[in-house]
Amino acid sequence: MAYIAMSWVKTWRQLKRTPVLTGVTLATFALVFFILGMLVFTGHHLVALSERMQQGTELSVFLAESCSLDQREQIQKSLRVAPGVRDQRFWEKNEATDRFRKLLGEHAYVLDGLEKDLLPASFEVSFSQTAGVDPIRRLAGELSQMKGVESVEYGEGWVDRLVPMVHSIRTLMAVVGGSILFVGLLIMANTIRLSIFAQQEEIRILRLVGATERFIKTPFFLAGGFLGGLGAGLGGVASWLLFLTWIPEIALPGWLLELRWNVGFLPGYWLGWMIALGVLVGVLGTWFSLVRTASG
Amino acid sequence: MYHVYLSYGPDSPALCDISLRVDKAEFMFLSGPSGAGKSSLLRLLFLAERCNSGQILLMGENVAKLGARKIPLLRRRVGVVFQDFKLLPERTVSENVAIRLEVEGKPRREIQRKTTETLRLVGLEHKASSCPSKLSGGEQQRVAIARAIANDPAILLADEPTGNLDPDLSRQMYQLFNEINSRGTTVLVASHDLGWAGQNLKRVIRLEQGRIVSGGL
Numbered sequence: 442m443a444y445i446a447m448s449w450v451k452t453w454r455q456l457k458r459t460p461v462l463t464g465v466t467l468a469t470f471a472l473v474f475f476i477l478g479m480l481v482f483t484g485h486h487l488v489a490l491s492e493r494m495q496q497g498t499e500l501s502v503f504l505a506e507s508c509s510l511d512q513r514e515q516i517q518k519s520l521r522v523a524p525g526v527r528d529q530r531f532w533e534k535n536e537a538t539d540r541f542r543k544l545l546g547e548h549a550y551v552l553d554g555l556e557k558d559l560l561p562a563s564f565e566v567s568f569s570q571t572a573g574v575d576p577i578r579r580l581a582g583e584l585s586q587m588k589g590v591e592s593v594e595y596g597e598g599w600v601d602r603l604v605p606m607v608h609s610i611r612t613l614m615a616v617v618g619g620s621i622l623f624v625g626l627l628i629m630a631n632t633i634r635l636s637i638f639a640q641q642e643e644i645r646i647l648r649l650v651g652a653t654e655r656f657i658k659t660p661f662f663l664a665g666g667f668l669g670g671l672g673a674g675l676g677g678v679a680s681w682l683l684f685l686t687w688i689p690e691i692a693l694p695g696w697l698l699e700l701r702w703n704v705g706f707l708p709g710y711w712l713g714w715m716i717a718l719g720v721l722v723g724v725l726g727t728w729f730s731l732v733r734t735a736s737g
Numbered sequence: 738m739y740h741v742y743l744s745y746g747p748d749s750p751a752l753c754d755i756s757l758r759v760d761k762a763e764f765m766f767l768s769g770p771s772g773a774g775k776s777s778l779l780r781l782l783f784l785a786e787r788c789n790s791g792q793i794l795l796m797g798e799n800v801a802k803l804g805a806r807k808i809p810l811l812r813r814r815v816g817v818v819f820q821d822f823k824l825l826p827e828r829t830v831s832e833n834v835a836i837r838l839e840v841e842g843k844p845r846r847e848i849q850r851k852t853t854e855t856l857r858l859v860g861l862e863h864k865a866s867s868c869p870s871k872l873s874g875g876e877q878q879r880v881a882i883a884r885a886i887a888n889d890p891a892i893l894l895a896d897e898p899t900g901n902l903d904p905d906l907s908r909q910m911y912q913l914f915n916e917i918n919s920r921g922t923t924v925l926v927a928s929h930d931l932g933w934a935g936q937n938l939k940r941v942i943r944l945e946q947g948r949i950v951s952g953g954l
Contacts, residue, residue: 444842458827646823649783650884651813652840653806 452663459639463668466632470672470723471679473625474715477618478680481715482707484614491607500577502564502584505591512589519584520566525576527569534558561591622722629665629726630733636661637730662727669723670716677715681706741791741801743777743947750947751777755791757942757953759925761891764918766934767927769944775927778944779894782925783815784808796891813841816885816922820897822877824869830880831856831865837887851887859883859913875906879913886917893917895926908933 456463502516513531520529532540537560542549552559568577577595585593637644647657684706743752752774759765767775780786781793784800793801800811816837824833831852838848856862859879869877878898885893895914899907911926911933918924928934934941942952 447839642823643825646825647836647840648809649785649812649817649823650837650840651809651811653809656809656840 448659448663451660452667455636455640455660455664456667459636462632462635466628466668467672467675469628470625470669470719471675473621473628474673474676474719475679476676477621478677478707478715479683480614480618480621481711482680482684484611484618485707485711487607487610500566500568500581500584500593500595502566502593503591504562504564505589506561508562508589508591512587516564516584516587516589519587520564520580523566523576523580525568526580527567529564529566532563532565534560534562537561537563622718625669625719625722626726626729629669629723630730632668633661633665633727633730634733636664658731661731662724665723665727666720667723669726670720672723673715673719674712676719677712681712738778738781739792739794741781741793742789743774743781743786744789752781752788753947755947755949755953757949759923762918762921762923764915764924764939765926766931766939766941767925767944768929768931768934768941770929772946773944774947775944776896777947779817779896779925779927782892782894783812783817809840813837813888814891816888816890816893818878818881818885818893818895818898820900822869822881824877824880824884826869829866829868830861830872833869833880834883834887837884841888843888855883855887858886858916874901875909878902878906878910882910882913882917886922889920890922892923892925895924895928897928898926899928899930904932911937 502520504513504516517529517531520526535558538552538558541560542552545551566580581593581595584590644657738755738757741752741755742750744750755774755778767778769775777786781788782795782800784803788801791801792799795811796814798811803811825836828836834852834855835848838851843851853862853865856865859882861876861879861883864872864876864880869880872880878901882895882898893914898914899910902910907930914924914926915937926934931941933939940952943950
């Protein structure tokens, strides 16, 4: 306990001795983790959105005005046996309009003054999570050929593009995030190396009076971990503050409203992970620097 | 030391066939012209250098073959005083002395007690809170000595400790070394200045061109 306390005293003394270097390192680390926080935030929501979109991919079969009961039953039978279909539901015209009004929420006033039975009758088909896009596409093709069907929609344009796009974005974010962390590691390594150079004479004297390598190096590791953790915490808080001031100003497009997707900040435990990652990068950067600095 | 050789390169022999014995609690001088090998010999004793061959038995241990991990432990038993003091300018006098006890992991209370006691021995208790830059050359050297003996080492090595001091101060330093020696610490001093050694009948080993010419085994 006393050893750890003494090490912290030496660490604090070391940080105070080079206030400019300490401040610049802290600010740089905060910036690194601020950028990382925004990347994680964006990635987290893109992934969540993608999953919601994929899960929520529904196929809408809009019936023609002239669709007879027999034709409707034929369509329903096809839907019942189609692979991957989890559920199907028929909406009468007035039900469809009411449903649309509810989805619009506070924007429902746009429907005021329009016909009551604005929308056609339709089948809404939902699919299991593992269905994939191909069965949906095939079913849509079959249904659009059937009598009584006016049109079939499942958002094919953007769904087909979304999956590979999100995958690419995930990969890009992993690469960018990894690069940013590597930059953070280099910054810490250089900071510690500068600190070692500034204290070379002291280190030499410590060795002469019988200090072990552990005694000499521990304050550097503590400094690296402390600066890394604190910088990561500051960066995480800064990204949260940016979220608080910026996100409420953004008007969400209608398709997001339909998905009932809520733009919240990252879960609370992410800040803990960021700080832990900051400590790890700080300690790794220190180790990297100490290994490359020759011992006397 | 038995048949110790040290060289810094093929054409730079520093010590040749050095054999000598120093008894416990002895006070001994190493003399010789510049470049004779006095500092090199002392550096071998606190493992700032490694000899190329030979044996160095220190407190029963062959330090010529000592592993790197044990070097700090050896240095805790050997105090060293340098001509240029090697004090930490940003720390106070008592903090400079306390370093030697901190590296051993001594409790804070004991560090304070021993530091005060050691500064009293060297006559600098009243300067405990001062920084080295505010001290005279003689005072700085006494701080260096205090640091070297704070943990009661078995051996005290001094490399030209009076090189930067005037004759009066030099005499005071040797008196201090004598007092430290009287407490049982073995003292080895490398110095050109042998006036005090002669007056006080101390053993002198003379080195020339890396060899012992008198006073060895």
